[in-house]
Amino acid sequence: xxHDHDLELRPTAAQITAALNPPPGRNGGDLxxxxxxxxxxxxVFGLPGQHALGMFDALRRSDLRYIGLRVENNAGxxxxxxxxxxxxxxxxxxxxxxxxxxxxxxxQEARAASAPVLAIGSQIPTAGLGxxxxxxxxxxxxxxxSFRGVVKSVHTxxxxxxxxxAIAEAWKSALTAPHGPVWxxxxxxxxxxxxxxPVVTAVDAxxxxxxxRPELTAVAxxxxxxxxxxxxxxxxxxxxxxxxxxxxxxxxxxxxxxxxTPGGKGAFPWNHPLSLQSWLEDRHTTDFLEDxxxxxxxxxxxxxxxxNYHTFAPRGRVIQIEADLGKLESxxxxxGIHADAWHAVQALLETVTERTDPTAEGxxxxxxxRVRERxxxxxxxxxxxxxxxxxxxxxxxxxxxWDMTILAYWAWSAFDAKGPNHLHSAQGAGGLGYGxxxxxxxxxxxxxxxxxxxxxxxxxxxxxxxxxTARQYDLNVTWLIVDDGGYGILREYMTDAFGxxxxxxxxxxxxxxxxxxxxxxxxxxxxxxxxxDLAKALAEPGPSVVVLPAVLRMFAxxxxx
Numbered sequence: 001x002x003h004d005h006d007l008e009l010r011p012t013a014a015q016i017t018a019a020l021n022p023p024p025g026r027n028g029g030d031l032x033x034x035x036x037x038x039x040x041x042x043x044v045f046g047l048p049g050q051h052a053l054g055m056f057d058a059l060r061r062s063d064l065r066y067i068g069l070r071v072e073n074n075a076g077x078x079x080x081x082x083x084x085x086x087x088x089x090x091x092x093x094x095x096x097x098x099x100x101x102x103x104x105x106x107x108q109e110a111r112a113a114s115a116p117v118l119a120i121g122s123q124i125p126t127a128g129l130g131x132x133x134x135x136x137x138x139x140x141x142x143x144x145x146s147f148r149g150v151v152k153s154v155h156t157x158x159x160x161x162x163x164x165x166a167i168a169e170a171w172k173s174a175l176t177a178p179h180g181p182v183w184x185x186x187x188x189x190x191x192x193x194x195x196x197x198p199v200v201t202a203v204d205a206x207x208x209x210x211x212x213r214p215e216l217t218a219v220a221x222x223x224x225x226x227x228x229x230x231x232x233x234x235x236x237x238x239x240x241x242x243x244x245x246x247x248x249x250x251x252x253x254x255x256x257x258x259x260x261t262p263g264g265k266g267a268f269p270w271n272h273p274l275s276l277q278s279w280l281e282d283r284h285t286t287d288f289l290e291d292x293x294x295x296x297x298x299x300x301x302x303x304x305x306x307x308n309y310h311t312f313a314p315r316g317r318v319i320q321i322e323a324d325l326g327k328l329e330s331x332x333x334x335x336g337i338h339a340d341a342w343h344a345v346q347a348l349l350e351t352v353t354e355r356t357d358p359t360a361e362g363x364x365x366x367x368x369x370r371v372r373e374r375x376x377x378x379x380x381x382x383x384x385x386x387x388x389x390x391x392x393x394x395x396x397x398x399x400x401x402w403d404m405t406i407l408a409y410w411a412w413s414a415f416d417a418k419g420p421n422h423l424h425s426a427q428g429a430g431g432l433g434y435g436x437x438x439x440x441x442x443x444x445x446x447x448x449x450x451x452x453x454x455x456x457x458x459x460x461x462x463x464x465x466x467x468x469t470a471r472q473y474d475l476n477v478t479w480l481i482v483d484d485g486g487y488g489i490l491r492e493y494m495t496d497a498f499g500x501x502x503x504x505x506x507x508x509x510x511x512x513x514x515x516x517x518x519x520x521x522x523x524x525x526x527x528x529x530x531x532x533d534l535a536k537a538l539a540e541p542g543p544s545v546v547v548l549p550a551v552l553r554m555f556a557x558x559x560x561x
Contacts, residue, residue, distance in 0.1 A: 049138075087242075170182040234259070241323075248272070263428065298341050375414075393530070400454065403434050408435075408454060433459055451477045461506075
């Protein structure tokens with residue numbers, strides 16, 4: 001009996017000839033890059049190191065484009081952004097020990113934000129594996145143990161024949177919802193040894209769909225259809241699943257107001273009559289959501305930022321759609337639906353009953369008016385003006401990448417992303433240095449539109465070396481550095497808590513002169529000239545730096561009382 005798939009697996013005559021006559025001079029590194037190409041990868045990020053040279057030598061025999069950064073952590077941030085923009089697993093090539101460990105903070109961010117990154121690191125020679133103390137350069141007793149609590153899955157290779165399958169398994173893991181970073185490690189001698197294995201061609205690593213259980217979506221649809229005051233929280237899972245259009249259809253059918261989390265920016269149109277925008281860090285919004293008799297949470301774990309610092313206490317029924325099983329009902333009891341947002345929202349669209357509610361738009365407008373009144377009463381015209389200038393200067397279809405800085409915290413609440421997958425920040429793990437290297441990864445993913453990076457002067461110093469990367473590859477990134485002389489938000493926190501700040505003030509360089517020393521255009525601007533200076537920099541191809549000396553303040557928190 002012959003099955004259809006038997007015919008698909010049967011090699012052609014050309015494939016048999018190629019397999020029997022592999023080209024000479026290949027090593028284990030060639031198996032790595034051939035597998036990546038067979039999986040559909042086109043661009044890799046990374047930094048070479050002694051144990052990883054077999055992989056990097058193989059790159060010159062492949063069609064893969066290599067973007068080399070100056071620090072492994074920044075290479076990880078670039079791969080993270082590439083994965084967010086393309087939805088593909090971004091390969092990240094690293095060396096053993098210090099090189100591998102330096103990427104951990106970036107991989108933590110990728111895990112927290114569900115960004116698909118395929119990190120492939122080298123290892124000490126096979127003879128040294130197993131935890132003994134052999135004294136190899138870069139040796140760790142158990143390198144993979146350093147990654148297990150950070151990445152989604154770990155894959156260890158010991159022979160060349162394991163390379164294609166291990167990388168394919170890791171690729172599938174990275175792209176199965178919830179997306180995330182994965183770690184593959186291959187010993188130095190396995191990478192360097194000549195291989196007689198045939199060239200790796202097409203590799204099947206199709207991710208599995210995460211669909212909801214129908215009995216759960218049936219109950220959810222019934223609850224939403226009969227709700228008197230439904231509301232929706234849209235998280236990053238909506239953006240990652242490309243479910244924004246379906247979410248809008250569902251909200252309009254239910255007449256349900258929608259608020260987006262920082263990770264879900266752009267998941268719902270900012271100026272839609274049902275849009276509560278992103279003011280989750282506001283007591284008025286918290287009260288509004290607590291008053292909902294049925295609250296649909298899509299693609300969010302309702303963590304610290306999305307729950308107004310855990311002050312949110314829903315009184316109605318909660319329905320939570322979440323791809324990450326560990327986040328399901330982790331903060332609030334709910335009808336938990338373990339599913340990818342696209343499939344779950346589609347199931348609801350097929351079963352909910354259309355609602356009428358003539359009060360919904362009025363309640364939304366009233367809430368936004370109360371939020372505006374609260375913010376306007378705090379004399380924050382400088383901060384609002386700077387954010388508005390950035391929005392006007394940035395093309396509507398351009399992505400932006402924000403470091404952990406005061407202007408970014410404003411953006412989480414007050415910036416119109418103009419669409420899904422347009423605004424990204426390091427709010428998942430909260431580490432400094434994300435904005436600029438991430439923007440470089442996005443520019444590598446799509447060179448047709450300018451990319452904006454936003455950092456404070458403290459965060460900028462984490463990634464200043466990547467000005468060389470931006471220049472080397474002529475990446476179309478404009479970097480806005482808000483220079484307030486230190487770690488501005490920590491200065492605020494410490495002053496509020498202790499009456500004065502300690503260890504927050506920084507000696508910093510002349511950022512314009514520093515940019516120019518790398519061959520990158522630089523300009524010093526003012527709040528009044530920011531819009532025109534930023535628009536001009538974004539309009540010119542290639543990298544540029546815009547420095548804004550300004551001390552910005554945060555709007556008053558509402559969760560401390």
